[in-house]
Amino acid sequence: MEKVAITLNINGQDFDMLVEPRKLLSDAIREDARLTGTHVGCEHGVCGACTVQVDGRSQRSCLTFAVQAVGKSITTIEAIADEDGGYTALQQALHEEHGLQCGFCTPGIIMTFEAYLRENRDPTNEEIRDVLSGNLCRCTGYQGIVRAVKVAAERMRGGKSEGGQS
């Protein structure tokens, strides 16, 4: 089957690649752009590990063909850092609140909530849980992740937080 030449813009950089139309965006990111921070779990949209941002909105990279992403601005976990290259408020809070253990699901969770916290600066625990329902985590039991998002949102609004109770 014929491959097509495409250019994907990932994290502000153009990547030229030759792919079959059936190549999933998740595989193009990992294999062709060599950005392996985006993880692949279920490959049918259930687990959320492969979540990236397309034009600033969280999307499943396993439910998109790479050819569909031409002309879009794709953001992956590799681009997530604060202005000085350190942790973002969300990453720092996940670290402090035990929001991860093995880390496999973490890139998907960060890509989901970095986008969500731009839309909703002050989410309730219920709203956080609703959004988090799209990302499976088998280590933490989710409580720490919910706390971390809450703490990160507070810090991003400029408030103080001594660690959350949810």
Add this chain to the structure above:
Amino acid sequence: MKPGRFTYHAPESLDAAFGLLGEYGDDAKILAGGQSLIPMMNLRMARPDHIVDIAAIPELTGISENGEQVTIGSMTCHADIVAAEVLVQRCPILPTAAKFIGHHAIRNRGTIGGSVSHADPAAEWPLIAILLDAGMVVRSSRGERRVQAADFIQSIYTVDLEPDEILTSLVFPVLAADEGWAFQQISRRAGDFAIVTVAVTLALASGGTIERLRLCLGGMDVTPFRLKDVERDATGKAPDATWMDEVAHLAATAGSPESDMHASAEYRREMAAHLTKQALNTAIQRCRGGDG
């Protein structure tokens, strides 16, 4: 877990899309948001030879209102429906129902037209389209036709769409300012496939009796369906506890739900009764100016 091979087409106009669909017929599959089709392709349950991606056709996306109706382009994603102020004002059951679809990332990509054309019996849009008698605008190189939702959605995964046709938009009636409504659903986890869904619109006459009712059930048969007899008989009745018990009983005994890995038929019937009562209560509260 990788899809089979296909040839990819991304037409930039409806005419170009009609040309491709005419040429490849049954070998082609329209790709809308891909949130159902791509999982099916990854699982090799679907192996189309040609994919016609309609995302680049501009007139398929957008929401407009003309006083009596709202028109939603088939490629409008669920998240944009959730956020549409005009819908929150004029037909609030639409953004509310959209919040129940899948997860955040799925709603950012999945489309209303894709969902209705796919006709999953557990999906939200077919149910809302049937509840509100939405008009499906279908176009092909042969012209345009309009089909009512209940006729369009024929059976499980089966709709009234020829291989060379595209669902271009959906037309919903707006709700009256004093019309109450409710959308109730039960699933194992937020965003999972629904087990039972009940949607209601209800208007009260000045005396407090029911003026008109719409009541639609999902998860109780191969397609969502309205309880037309209940709707007809409701007019003029007082919306009291006795009436609600009666309607809940009729909802529980309607359709022919199946037992599957998610729930038994008996459980579905119990939930249909429970959710119907909840939905009627919420709709009545909203009629009376409460928040539900």
